[in-house]
Amino acid sequence: MDGKKAPNVSGVDSPGRRTVSSICGMCAVRCPIQVEVEDGRVVWIQGNPNDKGMGTSLCAKGAAGIALEYDDERPQYPLIRTGPRGSGQWRRASWDEALDYIADKLKDVIGKYGGKGVALSDRGGPFNDLHKTFLKSLGSPNYFNHDCTCGRNTHHAAKSLFGMGRKDWGMDIKNTKHLVLFGRNMIESLQVKEAKDFIAAMSKGAKCTYIDVRATLTASKASRFWMIRPNTEYALNLAWIHVVLAENLYDADFVSKWVVGLDELESFVQEYTPEWAEKVTGVPAEEIKAAIREIAADAPQVIFHAGWMTARHRQSFHVSRTSHILNALMGNFEVSGGLIAAKGPGDYDLPGINKLEDRAPKAEDPRVDGVGTKFKHFDSGPGLFHLFFPALESGDPYQVGAYFAYRHDPLTSLPDPDAMQKAMDKLDLLVSIDVNYSETAWYADVILPEATYLERGSLVAQKKGGKPSLQVRDQCIAPRLDARPAWWIFREILRRLDKSEALEFETLEDIWRYQLEGTGVSLDELREKGVIGLADKAIMRDRDSGLGFKTGSGKVEIISPVLTEAGLPSLAPFHEPPAKKPGQFSLVFGRVGWLAHGQSTNNPLLNELMPENALWINDKVAAELGISDGDTIKVASDGAEAVGKVKLTEFIHPEAAFMVHGFGRTVPLQTRAYKKGMADQRLMKGMLTSYDPAGGGNTLTETVVTVTKA
Numbered sequence: 001m002d003g004k005k006a007p008n009v010s011g012v013d014s015p016g017r018r019t020v021s022s023i024c025g026m027c028a029v030r031c032p033i034q035v036e037v038e039d040g041r042v043v044w045i046q047g048n049p050n051d052k053g054m055g056t057s058l059c060a061k062g063a064a065g066i067a068l069e070y071d072d073e074r075p076q077y078p079l080i081r082t083g084p085r086g087s088g089q090w091r092r093a094s095w096d097e098a099l100d101y102i103a104d105k106l107k108d109v110i111g112k113y114g115g116k117g118v119a120l121s122d123r124g125g126p127f128n129d130l131h132k133t134f135l136k137s138l139g140s141p142n143y144f145n146h147d148c149t150c151g152r153n154t155h156h157a158a159k160s161l162f163g164m165g166r167k168d169w170g171m172d173i174k175n176t177k178h179l180v181l182f183g184r185n186m187i188e189s190l191q192v193k194e195a196k197d198f199i200a201a202m203s204k205g206a207k208c209t210y211i212d213v214r215a216t217l218t219a220s221k222a223s224r225f226w227m228i229r230p231n232t233e234y235a236l237n238l239a240w241i242h243v244v245l246a247e248n249l250y251d252a253d254f255v256s257k258w259v260v261g262l263d264e265l266e267s268f269v270q271e272y273t274p275e276w277a278e279k280v281t282g283v284p285a286e287e288i289k290a291a292i293r294e295i296a297a298d299a300p301q302v303i304f305h306a307g308w309m310t311a312r313h314r315q316s317f318h319v320s321r322t323s324h325i326l327n328a329l330m331g332n333f334e335v336s337g338g339l340i341a342a343k344g345p346g347d348y349d350l351p352g353i354n355k356l357e358d359r360a361p362k363a364e365d366p367r368v369d370g371v372g373t374k375f376k377h378f379d380s381g382p383g384l385f386h387l388f389f390p391a392l393e394s395g396d397p398y399q400v401g402a403y404f405a406y407r408h409d410p411l412t413s414l415p416d417p418d419a420m421q422k423a424m425d426k427l428d429l430l431v432s433i434d435v436n437y438s439e440t441a442w443y444a445d446v447i448l449p450e451a452t453y454l455e456r457g458s459l460v461a462q463k464k465g466g467k468p469s470l471q472v473r474d475q476c477i478a479p480r481l482d483a484r485p486a487w488w489i490f491r492e493i494l495r496r497l498d499k500s501e502a503l504e505f506e507t508l509e510d511i512w513r514y515q516l517e518g519t520g521v522s523l524d525e526l527r528e529k530g531v532i533g534l535a536d537k538a539i540m541r542d543r544d545s546g547l548g549f550k551t552g553s554g555k556v557e558i559i560s561p562v563l564t565e566a567g568l569p570s571l572a573p574f575h576e577p578p579a580k581k582p583g584q585f586s587l588v589f590g591r592v593g594w595l596a597h598g599q600s601t602n603n604p605l606l607n608e609l610m611p612e613n614a615l616w617i618n619d620k621v622a623a624e625l626g627i628s629d630g631d632t633i634k635v636a637s638d639g640a641e642a643v644g645k646v647k648l649t650e651f652i653h654p655e656a657a658f659m660v661h662g663f664g665r666t667v668p669l670q671t672r673a674y675k676k677g678m679a680d681q682r683l684m685k686g687m688l689t690s691y692d693p694a695g696g697g698n699t700l701t702e703t704v705v706t707v708t709k710a
């Protein structure tokens, strides 16, 4: 069997100093970068100025890519488990050995359960054509990604109104006059280009209304900040719609052309007055009214941000939905400073890149999570990963025997790792392909170390936007440890099963050439620049005749036939979050600008910036509980507890407790992060399958905790 090294991309081994255009891999935003390499070592990383919006900027995580590269506290070669799962007992294996081991197990699993008995989850994004092709080659429909914990509610909200996905309407933040953000912490939970656009807009005099349960850095840049009661911002949107309709603040012309269901909306919001919303949210009724009048005066150069991950409760789908309804009422579509349709090559009559997936047969079996069959209102693409676990445990509708976690760490990123591990114990094979020792890797049967993003190339990525573009991640240096790129790993597994036809390419450059064939784009030019725009001038759709909504009516549908058919209301009555007793808090979480989830808490540079997290609670409430700043506290939920430090501040709502996600790591080989700080996901006991029935997203902000001095 072929265990030799994966071929390097041409040019990698040349001596001297070179600049490589590539794509950052320190978080899932994947910004375009330029990497300086000197005699095979990465010496400098900056943004790629060939992308004008990016320029040479980079965030702290992106700059810490060099620290990841030269850190030895990551898997150095393939590992096969020798003790019980999670025991940390491993033996070093060669690539041949590890891949043979996986292939043998897969043969058994496929023999017992068919190709559908294999599942894979990843981190979504522009390279997933590769692993989808891997699964299809095995005959499995069970591709999952992280999105049930991220953008799914927002995605399904957009689908239900526009028939289009959450990314099909981009935001022209740079030119907006008013941006409304519901906990979208643009400055800390950042994408470099977007953060720059936000700052540019604010310096030009744009306004921003920022609504969060705590003051973030974004709140500090906003022109209006409301500290709202946790999980109640749906009430605020309902009251805003009430005022917009009562005071005729909407664009009647746009609405008559492009919106259906206004009468139903009008009667539905009758009862949701600003005075009612004041009692629910804590925001004064007069301020609610003044704000929406101010915002409407700037329409359509206005954006109600429908959220990226959003506060995650049972009604956050409806927060997203009503934000977009406000966009529709104000006519903020296909207009500078509002929402602009993301266009692909097809919009410009250009051919797109060729997909690897098209080379593999369609998987005919239904998905194991019931998405597309039992749950027809959810988009079947990446399914709903939290529903994988009950299916795995029960064998209903069928048994899955092998699972690959590729660039995904569910034991960190979904609630209640104990519940997931219990379900994983049904697997005959659990493989993690990672660059770090993730929590999931530590529980796996085999760890395959992927070459880092600096040590590998990835597929050509096609991006939609005002103008569509192609981007490429080029290999900067040869792998420093015994690691391999994903395209090679998946091909090698398939070869061992005689199923490699769709991925049968000798080199990554052959894959790139296949992807680019017929596009007219030269591979050399793409590699040189890293980013190539496919059109010179952005086209705008016609606001009178062609906005391109993909619903049955071609318009924004306030009442969604898809939801109705699923027995779900399109306009859902507001439900009060469960009442809390004194001393109880809603556990919420978020990010800081210099860490990405759990994957960077052990990075040598980033760990220095934040070695552990602390629980934020309101200073006045803390005084009543006898807790002082910096105390060691015990945070307890129903069934789990964590011990850590407390940070007292007036800048958090009295009913909320907040911590930065990604801490409380349990892998001893990550010595810097080991047992430092608290893990929010472990406190979310029993919440693995608690989700919004319309949006599909996990209800990550519904855990109630108590806080006491430890």
Ligand SMILES: Nc1nc2c(c(=O)[nH]1)N[C@H]1C(S)=C(S)[C@@H](COP(=O)(O)OP(=O)(O)OC[C@H]3O[C@@H](n4cnc5c(=O)[nH]c(N)nc54)[C@H](O)[C@@H]3O)O[C@H]1N2
Pocket: 025, 027, 028, 122, 123, 146, 149, 150, 151, 309, 406, 407, 408, 409, 410, 412, 413, 414, 415, 433, 434, 435, 436, 437, 438, 439, 450, 451, 452, 453, 589, 590, 596, 597, 598, 599, 600, 661, 680, 681, 700
């Ligand atoms: N409690 C709680 N849960 C959450 C969140 C939260 O804030 N709190 N956030 C949610 C959100 S928005 C998201 S997007 C998810 C994210 O959840 P995940 O996608 O699981 O998290 P990441 O840390 O982005 O990365 C996953 C894994 O990819 C690995 N990785 C990084 N680079 C590479 C690479 O180049 N190759 C390979 N093979 N692996 C790589 C990392 O080491 C890490 O183990 O978590 C969600 N879950």
Ligand SMILES: Nc1nc2c(c(=O)[nH]1)N[C@H]1C(S)=C(S)[C@@H](COP(=O)(O)OP(=O)(O)OC[C@H]3O[C@@H](n4cnc5c(=O)[nH]c(N)nc54)[C@H](O)[C@@H]3O)O[C@H]1N2
Pocket: 027, 028, 150, 151, 182, 183, 184, 185, 186, 188, 189, 190, 191, 211, 212, 213, 214, 216, 228, 229, 230, 231, 232, 233, 307, 308, 309, 310, 311, 312, 588, 589, 590, 591, 592, 593, 594, 595, 596, 597, 658, 701
């Ligand atoms: N530095 C950094 N940047 C990142 C990432 C990263 O890991 N690190 N990850 C990227 C990813 S995958 C994502 S999905 C995005 C996520 O970006 P965001 O969607 O901005 O999500 P979070 O950072 O989780 O911030 C959530 C905010 O919601 C607030 N909140 C909690 N409950 C409520 C509530 O009931 N109502 C309101 N209005 N607010 C509430 C929290 O206090 C927190 O400030 O960030 C992206 N950017």
Ligand code: SF4
Pocket: 024, 025, 026, 027, 028, 029, 030, 031, 058, 059, 060, 061, 062, 063, 190, 191, 192
């Ligand atoms: S936001 Fe930072 S870490 Fe994420 S891809 Fe961009 S530069 Fe890299």
Ligand SMILES: [Mo]
Pocket: 149, 150, 151, 309
């Ligand atoms: Mo996310």
